[in-house]
Amino acid sequence: MTTLLLACWGLLAFAAVTDLAAMLPTGRFTGAWHARFSLLCCAVACGGMVVVGAAAMAGHQAGTGSLFAVPGDDGVGTDKLSGLFLVITFGTAAPATWCAADPLRPLGRTRRGLAAVLALLLGAAALILTARGAFGFLFGWELLGFAFYLLAGFDRLRPGRAAASLLTAGFSKASGALLLLGLLLLAVRAHALSLDGLAAAPHGAARTTAYVLLIAGFAVKAGLAPVQVWLPTGYASAPGPARAVMAGAAVNVGFYGLWRTLRLLGAPPHWLAVLLLLTGAASALLGIAHAAVQDRLSRVVAYSSVENAGLIVTGYSVALIGTTMREPRLVAVGLLAATLQVITHALAKTLLFTTAHRLGHAFGTDRLDQLRGTGRALPRSGTGFAIGCLTLAGLPLTCGFTSEWMLLESLMQQFRVGSLGERLAMAAAGALVALTVGFAGVAFVRLVGLTALGSPPRQPLPGAADAGVAASGGIVALALACLGLCAVAPLEVRAVATGIAPIVPASVVRGALGGPWVLGPVFPTFSVLSPSWLWIAMPVLFVAVLAALTGLSRGRSLRVRRVPAWRSATGGVEGDAWYTSHGYANPTRRVLAGVLMTRAQVRTLEGEEAARADAREAGAPVADQMAAGARYEYSSDVVEIVETYLYRPLLRPLRIAVAAARRLQSGRLDAYLTYMLVVLIAVVALVTALA
Template identity: 55%
Template sequence: MTALIIAGLLLFAAAALIDTLVGPAFKRLRPAQLPYLVCAAGSACLAATGARALVDPGVSVRLSFGAWLGFGTSSLAVDQLTALFWLLTFGVATAACLTAAGWAPRRAAQKGTAACTALVLAAVAVVQGADNAFLFLLAWEALTAGFYLLAGADRTRPDSVAASVTTFVFGKVSGAALLFGLLLLASRSGGFSLAGFAHVPPGLLHGTAWTLLVVAFAIKVGLVPVQVWMPRGYAAAPAGVRAVMAGVAVNAGFYGLWRTLGLLGPPPTWLALTLLLVAAVTALLGIAHAAVQGRLERVIAYSSVENAGLICTGYGVALVGARLDEPRLMAVGLLAATLQAAAHAIAKTLLFAGAACLESVAGTGDLEQLRGMARRLPWAGTGLAIGAITLAGLPPTAGFVSEWFLLESLLQQFRLPHLPYALALAGAGALIALTAGFASVTFVRVVGMTVLGPRTEERLAREPRHLDLGGTGRAGMLLLAVGGLAMAALTPLELRVLARGLSGLVPAAVSGGALKSAWVTQPVYGDFSILSASWLWVTMPLLGAAVVVVLLIGASRGQALRVRRVPAWRSASGGVHGDDQYTPFGYANPTRRILGAILLTRTRTALLAPHSPGGPEPSPGAGVRPAATGAVLGYSSDVMEVVETYVYRPLVRPLRGLVTVAKRLQSGRLDAYLAYMLITLVAVLALVTALA
C-alpha cells in the first residue's frame, strides 16, 4: 500500500513536469490533456489506498520521511479518518481530472494550470495524511500557494489579479492561525507529533488552540465572515479546474475540523455554540447570494458557501454532542456532516465541470446568454442538472439523504438538558430549513433556464458546433453522475463505510445505530423517524410509470395528449419587449425582494432609449412601459455583499495607514532587518511561553 502512495505523489510530480516542460516533440500525446490524465491516475492511486485501508483496518499504511524536516520524525500515516477522506477526496478528484482533461485541449488553457492542479492535489494528500505538525503546516501553505496560482492563472479575466491577491491574503491569515494554534499545542505536548496533542489537558491553552484551529479551517471552507475570498477565487480560476478547487481541495478544511475534534476532544461550550450558529447563518447567506447572481460560475461559487454552512452545522451538532458527552448526538452530527460533504464534493464537481463546457462554448458565463445552452451539449447539461438537483436536496439524490440527516440531527434539541444548547439547535434548524427552501429556488433557475430553456434561432446560427466534453470528459461526468446517484441508492452501505471511517471519533457501534434494518435508516436515535433512500429508487420509478399508464389510457379518447398552442402571455401592459419566458433576472427578482433585509437590495429606474423594431432587446428588467416622450422606463435591481461592505471595506483606510508606517521601516539596512526578526521571534516565544 505504501507503493500506491509513492506512485500517487510521483504521478502528481510527473504531471507538473509534463505541463511545464513538455514541448512540441510530444504533440501526438496532446500535452494539454496528458497532465490532467496523469493527475487522474495519481488520484486513483490514493483513492485505492483509502479504500483498502477502510476495508482492512489491520493493514498499517505509512510512508515515513524520517527526521529530515528537522521537527521530529514525520510521515504520511493512513488511519481510518485519513482513509475515509482519501477515498472521498481522491475518488472525486479522479473524475474531476478527467473532466479537466476533456476541457483542456479545446479551451487554450494557460500553461502551468495543470501543474498548479497537481500541486493542489499533492498538498491535499499531505494535509490529510500528515502525522507531524510541521509537515501539516508545510502542506497547508502549499495549498494556499496552489489556490493563489489557480485564481490568477486566467489572465484574460480583468478581476484575476484582485481575486488571486484576495485568495492569497485569506490563505495566509488561515496559515497564521494554524501556525499559532499548532505552536501552542506543541509547547504543551513537548513535540510536533499530532498524536501527542491529544494529551494536552483542558484549560486556557487548550481552548485558545481550539479557537485558532477552527478559525484556520473556517477560512479555508468559507464560513462567515471569512467567506468573501471564495466566490472571487473560484470564479477567477480557469473554468476547467474550478471543480478541483471547490469539489476536492476544500475537503482539506473539513478534514482539519474532523481531526481537531479527534485530537483535542470537546471544545469550549461557547465555541461549539458559536460555530453551530455561524454555520447556519453562512448557509442562509450563501444561498441568498447564489439565488440572485447573474453569472453561472458565481451561482455555483456562492452555493459552495452555503454547502460549507450545511456541513459545519452538522459538525456543530457533533461538537455539542461531544461537549455534553452524548455519543449518539455526536454520531448523528458527524454522519450528517460527512454525508453532506460527500454529496457536496460530487455535485459541486458536476456543476463546475458542466459549467466549464458551457462557458467555453458560449464564451461567457452570463446566465442570460446561457439560456438553453445545455440543450446543445447534452453531456454537460445532464451533469449540470444532476448536480443542481443534488444540491437542491431533492429525492432520490444523495443531497436529499444528507439534508434529511442534517435536519433530523437538529430536531434532537428536546433531548438536551440545558436550554442554551436546545435554543442553539432550534435556531440553527430554522435557518437550515429556510436555506433548503431557497436552495430549491436557486437550482430550479439553473435547471429550468440553462438546461431546459429554449435556444433562440438567432443564437443557434451564431454558435459553431463543438464536441461535448470529449471522451475523457464524458467518462469523468459519467463517473460522477453514477457515483452520486449510487450513493443515494446504496445509503446503508455508505453509512457502514462512514461509521468505519469515523470510528476514531465516535464508536462504530454508536454510528451503526443509523441503520434500523438492512435498507432502512434512522438518525441514530431509534423510534424517532426513518428513511429508506434505497426504496425511493424503487417506488419513484413505479409511480412515474403508473402516471404514464394513466396518461396513455386517457389518451385513447384523444384528450390527454392533445397539444393546444396559444400566444404567449407577456403582460397586461403594452410596450413590453423581451422573450416569451421568464429571464434569469426576472425569476430571481422575488428572491431579491423577499431577502431584501439580508441582501440590502437596491432598485433603480431610468429612462432608456426607445426600442426600435428589429433592434436589440432591452436588458432584462428594463422595458416596463413607454414614457410619454417615447423613451422606455427601465428597471434594475442589484444586491450588496453585506460582509464585505460593512466588515472589510471600513478596514481599508486604517490598513493603508499601517502599510505607510511599515514602509518607513524599510531602511535597506541588513542589521535593522535582523533586529526586526529578533524582536518578532522573542515576542512569539514570549507569547507561547505565557500561554503555556
C-alpha cells in the first residue's frame, strides 16, 4: 500500500506538470485534450487513494519514513481513521474529476492550469489525511489554503474574483495560524512533534488552550459560524468543476482534523463541548436560512455547506459531551451520526455542484428564474441535480434521511446527561436542528420545483448538450451512492464503526445495529428504524394505494385536470403570476425574519417611472404607457448578520493597522533583517516561557 500511496502522489504531480506544460510559450501541448488528460490522471489517482484508504480500514496500513528534512518528522502513514476519510474524500473526488474531464457543449475556452491546481488540492488533502507529524500536517494545510486561493481567483479578470480570492486566503491563513499555535503549545508540553506524541501533553491551561485553538482552526476550514463568510463567496467564485472538489472532498480535511483532535486529546472542558454544540446548531439554521432565500444556484449550494457543517459539528459535539461523561455509547451515537452526515454531505454536495455547473453552462446563467425546466432540456444532469437536492433535504430513500434521523436520535439522549446545563443545551440544539431540517426541505424543494421541473421551461443555449458518456457515468455513480447507501445503511454503519475504532470501540458503535437490517441510536430499546425496508415498503404501499384508488373510483381518479408544474390551478395565470424563486422564498423571509434581518419595502411608482415598469412587462414603448396610473413596487431583502455586524465594523481599524504596517516597508534589506530578528527572539522567548 505504501507503493500505491506514493504512486498516487506521483500521478497527481504528473497531471499538474502535464497541464502546466501547455501554458508555456513553447509548449507542445496546445489542444484542449491536455486538460482532459490531466483531469483523468487526477481521477485515477483518486481511485488509488480510495484503495489505500480501504486497505487501511481492513488493517493493511501504509507508511513511509521522513519526507521532510526537519527534526521530529515521522513521514506519512495510514490508520483506520485516516483510511475512512481517504475513502470519503477521494471516493467523491474521483467522479467529480472524471466528470470535469468530459467536455461541455457548447465548448468554452480551454481552462489551462485548472487541472494543475486541482492536483495540488488533492495532493495537499492526501498529505493532511496521512501526515504523522505536525510539520507535515501544517505543510499540507498551507498547500491546501494556497490551492483554495488559486481556485477562488482563477477567473481573476471577472468582477469580484480578486476580492473573493483574498477573502479566502485571509481565512485560510487565519486557520493555519490557529493550528500552528495549537500544535506548538502541545509540542512544547509534550516534547514531541509527532501527532501521536502530542497526546502526552500534560493536562492544564496550555492543553485546554491548544484544544480551543485546534477546534477553531478546523472550524474555519469547515465553514462554521461566525467564520463562514468566506465559504459562499469562495465557492461561488471558483470555476464550476472545482466547486465540487472543494465542497465535496477537500472540506473533509476540516472534519478529519476534529476527529483526530478528539482521538489525541480526549475529553475537552465541559464548557467547550456545550459552546461547540450550540454554535453548530446555530450555524446549521443560519446556513439553511440564507440558502433558502438566495436567487443564484451557486450561492444556494454554497450556503447549504454552512448548514451541513453545522449539522456535522452538532453530532461531533454530542460525542464530546459523551467523552466528558466517560460514556462510550454517547460518544458512539454522536460520532456515528456526525460521520454519516459527513458522507451524505460529501456525496450530495459533489453531485449537486457537478450537475449545477453543467446546467448553468448550458443555460449561460445560474439565476434560478432563468433555469426553469432544466430537467426536460438536460434529463441526465437534471435528474442527478434533483437526487442531490432530495438527499440534502433529508427525504426518505436517500442517505440524507438516515444521517439526519441518526443525528436527531443522538440529540434526544439529553436525558442521559447528568448536568442540567448540558441537558438544556442538547434540547436547544435538537430544536434548532429540527427547524433546520424542516427549512432544508423548503429550500431544496424550491430548487427541484422551480429549476428542474419549473414552468415555463427555458431553452438552453444553441448547441448545448447533456452530459456525455463519461460525465453521465460519474453522475450515475454519485446518484446511486446517494440512494443506495440508504438501502444498505447497516453495512455503512459497520464500515463507519471500523473507521472510527481508534476513537470509540467498534463493538460499541455496532450497538446501533438492532438487527441485520435495523438501526437504532446505539442505546437499546430506545427506537429503531430500517432504512433498508423502507426501500421495499414505501414503493409497495404507493402502488397498493394507487391501485385501490383507481379500482374504487373505476378510473375516474385518473381523469383530472392537469396544469403545468408550479402553476396556479386557476386558468389563465401567466407571466409574472407564475411562481418565482423570490416569491417562493418570501414566506421563509418572513418566518425567519429574526435570523435573516428581513427588510421589506413598498414603494409607489408614479408618472414616467410607473410607465417604464408597465412597458417592461408589456414589451411596449414607454410612450404607450404614459397614461397608466400609479403602481406599487414591493422589495424584500435579507442581511448577513455576521458579516454586517461583526466583520464590517472591523474594517476601519484593520485599514488603520494596514496603513501603519505599510510604513515599515521601507525597502531596505537591513530593516527587514531586523524585523525577522525581532520576531525570532519573540518566538524563542515565548516557547521558552511555555516550556
